[in-house]
Each structure stands twice: as structure tokens, then as C-alpha cells.
Amino acid sequence: MAAMDITRGTRRSRNNSRRRGILGIESAIVMIAFVVVAAALAFVVLNAGFGTTQKSKTTISEGLKSATGAVEVAGLVTGGGNSSTGKLLYYSIPIKLASGAGEVNLQQALTAVKYFSKSVNYDNIYVGTARDSSNASYADVMSMFADVKQADCTYDPSVAATDAINNSGSFQAPAKTCAIIWWSNSIQNNDILDGGEVAVLTIVFESNDQPEQLDVLHSELIISGGSVLTVERSVPVITTSVVNLG
Incomplete structure (x- = not known):
């Protein structure tokens, strides 16, 4: 057991x-x-x-x-002055593509220009480019003004001289302050800024907006995609028709 x-x-x-x-x-x-x-x-x-x-x-x-930024300033900023009144009639900013940047479309629908000074403030004064199939570039700003209407700043190469900002060599202030882009050096004839090209952003003032000595000009070129070129300049004493803003 x-x-x-x-x-x-x-x-x-x-x-x-x-x-x-x-x-x-x-x-x-x-x-x-x-x-x-x-x-x-x-x-x-x-x-x-x-x-x-x-x-x-x-x-x-x-x-x-x-x-x-996709674009940068390509040289001196210059303006047109009235030595009698001591006021600035317009000023121009040469621009080119920044290093490494691709082409930039500057057509009106994709671009804006903001401008303000001590006395005025505009969210967007851009009216488009001064360019068509017959005019790819201009020798200077007054040549371009000969194809821009004084009444509304629209680009029209067929405009009569009496209706243009440049009336046969005489400057006529536009009815509104506006910004126009034109080309001083062109490769392709379109609204696109390509490598090797130089465009010019010109802001032209209506009579009541014309800045004078000690005023500060602030402009922003706003490009599709969010790139912004900011340019700020002070107005010097105006004694000549050509004003160097630096």
C-alpha cells in the first residue's frame, strides 16, 4: 500500500x-x-x-x-521730381530674380503692390504690366508713360498723346495713384520675369498724393506664393527733375 x-x-x-x-x-x-x-x-x-x-x-x-523672396532690387531707386513744388511725381524700382529663384508671373491677377507714406495708405495700387506683343521693353519711364492713360493708368499703346501721362514730353499726373511694371531689359515678351531680365516697378502719384521732403515711401511688391519685396526710401530735398533715392 x-x-x-x-x-x-x-x-x-x-x-x-x-x-x-x-x-x-x-x-x-x-x-x-x-x-x-x-x-x-x-x-x-x-x-x-x-x-x-x-x-x-x-x-x-x-x-x-x-x-x-523671389525678386530683389536690381539697382538704384530713382524718381521724377518737380523742383518748383518740391514734390515727387513718381519713382521707379528696378527688379530682377533673386539668386536661385524661378520665373515670376507678374500679371495683375497674381500680383499686388501696397504703398503707404506719412499721409496715404493703399492696400493695392497695381494696374498690371506695360507690355504687349509690339512693346516688350522701354528705354525709360517717360517712354512708357506715353502708352499709359492719364485717366485710369491703364496701358494702351494707341492712346492719344493728350490723354497719356506723358503728353508729348510733358508730365500729366494721373487721376489716381497707381503702380505699373515695365521691362527695361527683356528676353521673352510676356508678363513673366525671367532670369536675365530687368523689370521696373514704377509708382506714379496723383497730385494730392505727391510726397515731398522728409516723407517716407514704403512699398511692398507681393507676388503669388507669398513672396514680398519691401522697399523703403526717404524723400530728399527736390531741386532737380531726376531724384536719386538710393
């Missing part, structure tokens, strides 16, 4: 050992599965993080590219 009890006890001990072994294997399998799932989830999270980081870098890069 005692021998049978010992045998049964031994069997139970073996069965318990087997059960413990099976449970240990099952636990190990569950643990391995848990580790595999956790690793997979970690990979997905890390991959999403890398993707977000890359998108952020791209967005920042594009933002910096816009912030640095």
Missing part, C-alpha cells in the same frame, strides 16, 4: 512538472508575441514620426524660400 502511494505521488509530481513546463512554454510564446507586436507598433510610430518630421522640414524649407 505504501508502495502504491509512492508511485501515485511520483506520477502526480511528474504530471505537475509537465503542466508547469507547458505553462512555461505558453507564457514564453505569449511573451514573444507581445514583444513582436510591441516592436511592430513601435516601428509604425517611429515611421509616422519620421514622415511627419520630413513633411515639417519640407514645409519649413518652402516657408524660408518664400520668406527670402
Whole structure:
């Protein structure tokens, strides 16, 4: 009887050992599965993080590219002055593509010009480009004014001299302050500023807006895509018809 009890006890001990072994294997399998799932989830999270980081870098890069500007000033800013009244009639800013920038479309629908001084503030005075199939560029600003209507600043090469801002060599202030872009150096005859070209942003004032000595001229050329060229100049004493604004 005692021998049978010992045998049964031994069997139970073996069965318990087997059960413990099976449970240990099952636990190990569950643990391995848990580790595999956790690793997979970690990979997905890390991959999403890398993707977000890359998108952020791209967005920042594009933002910096816009912030640095697509165009830049290409020389001296000059103006036309009336020495009798001591007032500025208009001023011109030569522009070109910034280093590394692609072509820029300057058509009216995609561009704006903001202007303000001590006495006036305009959100957008841009009337478009002075350019068509027959006139790709102009020698100077007065030549361009001969093709711009005095009444509304619209570009019209067929305008009569008496109705133009340049009336046979005599300046006529427009009925409103406006901004026009024309080309002094042209390669392609369109509204796009290409590499190697020089365009000129001219702001011409109606009589009541004409600035004088110590006034500050602030203009912003706002291009499609968010690029902004800001130009600020102070008006010196005007004693000649050609005014150097620096």
C-alpha cells in the first residue's frame, strides 16, 4: 500500500512538472508575441514620426524660400521730381530674380503692390504690366508713360498723346495713384520675369498724393506664393527733375 502511494505521488509530481513546463512554454510564446507586436507598433510610430518630421522640414524649407523672396532690387531707386513744388511725381524700382529663384508671373491677377507714406495708405495700387506683343521693353519711364492713360493708368499703346501721362514730353499726373511694371531689359515678351531680365516697378502719384521732403515711401511688391519685396526710401530735398533715392 505504501508502495502504491509512492508511485501515485511520483506520477502526480511528474504530471505537475509537465503542466508547469507547458505553462512555461505558453507564457514564453505569449511573451514573444507581445514583444513582436510591441516592436511592430513601435516601428509604425517611429515611421509616422519620421514622415511627419520630413513633411515639417519640407514645409519649413518652402516657408524660408518664400520668406527670402523671389525678386530683389536690381539697382538704384530713382524718381521724377518737380523742383518748383518740391514734390515727387513718381519713382521707379528696378527688379530682377533673386539668386536661385524661378520665373515670376507678374500679371495683375497674381500680383499686388501696397504703398503707404506719412499721409496715404493703399492696400493695392497695381494696374498690371506695360507690355504687349509690339512693346516688350522701354528705354525709360517717360517712354512708357506715353502708352499709359492719364485717366485710369491703364496701358494702351494707341492712346492719344493728350490723354497719356506723358503728353508729348510733358508730365500729366494721373487721376489716381497707381503702380505699373515695365521691362527695361527683356528676353521673352510676356508678363513673366525671367532670369536675365530687368523689370521696373514704377509708382506714379496723383497730385494730392505727391510726397515731398522728409516723407517716407514704403512699398511692398507681393507676388503669388507669398513672396514680398519691401522697399523703403526717404524723400530728399527736390531741386532737380531726376531724384536719386538710393
